[in-house]
Amino acid sequence: MNIVFAIxxxxxxxxxGGLADVGRALSIALANKGHNVSVFLPYYSAEKSLGILDNAQVIDIDEPLFSQSRVYxxxxxxxxxxxxxxYLIDxxxxxxxxxxxxxxxxxxxDNGERFSFFSGAILxxxxxxxxxxxxxxxxxWHTGVLPFLLHHNPDPFFADTRAVITIHNAAFQGVVALENIPFLRHHPAVLEQVHGGYINMLQMGIEFASKITTVSPNYAKELLTDLGSHGLHACLAKRQKDLSGILNGCDYSAWNPKTDVYLDQHFDADSLNLKARCKADLQHCFNLPQEARVPVIGMVCRLTNQKGFGYLLPVLDQLLQHNVQLIIAGTGDPAMCMELNTHVEQYPQRxxxxxxxxxxxxxxxxxGADFFLMPSQFEPCGLNQMYSLAYGTLPIVRGIGGLKDTVVDLHESPCDATGLVFYEPSGDALMSCIRRALLFYHEFPDVMTQMQIRGxxxxFTWEASTRHYESLYKSLM
Structure with a gap:
């Protein structure tokens, strides 16, 4: 198949973020399966120092792109x-x-204008x-306008071309005032997409793509609810038969404790006892006491409410009263950073x-962590829980989105368990789950080892995900 990625x-x-991981892994996996894959990407300043572009071919598009109000x-x-x-759009x-x-x-x-132009420039x-x-x-949403433009393009060159759109995070929709998008402002069909002077770029993609996917089966179900759809419920309900969830894969070439270049000690499921050296190294890196029997909880994420800080911060003092070490790495909300730094000053040993x-x-x-914390408010797929499982680090997650698809709770299915799950969106529920994990760590070390090995x-391979995408593409041809 001839497959074009607009990303x-x-x-x-x-x-x-994780969108970039999918852009790389899925496009390469499809190419490795023998498909002709072209990736279209904006030419950002950040790319100009990349060695891969030293020998890039410069293609002059001799006929400019016209809209009703501007020439590009x-x-x-x-x-x-x-x-x-x-292909980089310059x-x-x-x-x-x-x-x-x-x-x-x-x-x-001008993000609406920038990415509307990007969609038009690809076609x-x-x-x-x-x-x-x-x-x-x-x-x-960055390419949500493209299915709309394709649908309204009368040229027979595109007669057999079909658009698929993947929703990586429905919270971000590209809601923009039409007056700020010269590229689209005078398109003859765009007024049908305007509500109160604004267009919703993700919604345009949902309405005009032939198929809609998202990055986990459970998130696809959540998108059909009022709460989980971020206001897109009615639009998605109309397209329910064309919506499917395909779980993202994990790049195990980059996330493998047996070969990881960043680790002080390599290990695998047959040498799990060597993970203790990684724990000691982690404690040393963060200036925490190197106590082997103290459970370490890790967290790597953006500092936003989406990642569950609205649940974690209110109970952080309670958590740090326990004999535990907590390590968080991330950037984001300055107010959250300040609050976390305040707790570092109060609990420097923990x-x-x-x-x-x-x-x-x-x-x-x-x-190095014993547990990895992901108490997300919503999580379309999530990758860190997959990384954690690969490293024998038990995930503590809220049972939503892709977290529910990838982590099996200890109480719900003891024989298949790979982590600990809570559901209620509250600090109390999170704290209860963490306490359950700490009790489990101290009282059932042998069972914990079995869970680590199982994890x-x-x-979760890209090979499996790619087969689902191939099947979806073929259904449209």
């Missing part, structure tokens, strides 16, 4: 990347900026390069906080 970030090129002249950079044809006015979507905590005011490029796509796979992101620290926490033997 705003790809790991290894430019990344802010842009170029393409083309490079071969892991068996994939990589339009400095929109993409030559310090951030991908904003500065610090403020989104760029324009496909036409001029004569790339006849069977499937254009769009990702999140709590460490790293305000930033470090790949090395993330790997050390996954390997390490559990695999």
């Amino acid at each position: 705003s970030e790809v790991e290894g090129l430019v990344k802010t 002249n842009f170029n393409l950079l083309k490079a071969k990347w892991h068996g994939v044809d990589l 339009y400095p006015e929109y993409f030559e900026r310090d951030g991908l979507y904003g500065d610090a905590y403020h989104a760029y005011e 324009h490029s496909l036409f001029h390069l004569k790339i006849k796509a069977d499937i254009i796979h769009c990702h999140d 709590f460490a906080f790293f305000n930033g992101f470090s790949e090395e620290m993330a790997h050390k926490i996954e390997a 390490m033997q559990t695999k």
Whole structure:
């Protein structure tokens, strides 16, 4: 099949979150299966230092892209990347900026225009390069306008092209005032998409894509509820038969305790006792007492309410009264950072906080912690619980989204258990689950070892995910 990825970030090129991981892993997996895969990505400032682009071909799109109100002249950079044809949309006015979507905590005011143009530029490029796509796979709100533009494109060149959109996080929808999008403002069909002067770019993708996917089966179910859909319930209910959840895979080449370059000690399921050295190294890195029998809970995430800090912060004092060590690494809300730092000062022997992101620290926490905390408010898929399982670190999670699909609770199914799960969205429920984990750690070490080994033997591969996407694509051809 000829498959085109329309995506705003790809790991290894430019990344802010899990969307980029999918962009890399799925496109490469499809190419390895023999499909012709082209990835279209904006040419951001962050990509200009990449060695992969040193020999990139510059393609001049000699006919500019016209909208009703503006002419857009842009170029393409083309490079071969892991068996994939990589195309970068080069339009400095929109993409030559310090951030991908904003500065610090403020989104760029012209994001609607930037990514509407990006969607139009992809179709324009496909036409001029004569790339006849069977499937254009769009990702999140950034490319939500593309299915709308494809649907309303009368050119027979696109007659057999179908659009699929994947919702990675429905909380982010690209709701923008139409007056701020010159690229779309005078499109003859766009007024039907306007509500109160605004368009919802993700909703446009949902309405006009041939199929809609999301990143876990359980999140697909949640999207059909008022609470879980972030206001898109009615729109998604109309497309229910075209909505499916395909669980993301895990890149075990990067997350493998037997080969991880960041670890002080390698180990696997047959040498789990060596994990203790990783725990001691982690405690040393964060200046915590190197006490082998004190349980260590790790957490690596953005500091936002989505990640469950609304549940964790109110009970943090209670948690740190226990004989436990808690290590959190992440960036985000400045107020949350301040509160965490205050607790570090109060509990220097039990709590460490790293305000930033470090790949090395993330790997050390996954390997050295006994438990990994993910009390998310919502979690479309989640990857850290998969990493944790691979490293024999038991996840403590809230049973929502992809967390429910990937972690089996100790009480619900003792013979298959791989972690501990709570459901109620409250600090009390979280605290109860953590206490259950601590009691389990001290009273049933042999059972815990069995759970750790079971988790390490559990695999969520991209090969399995890719088969589902192939089947979905073929159903449209």
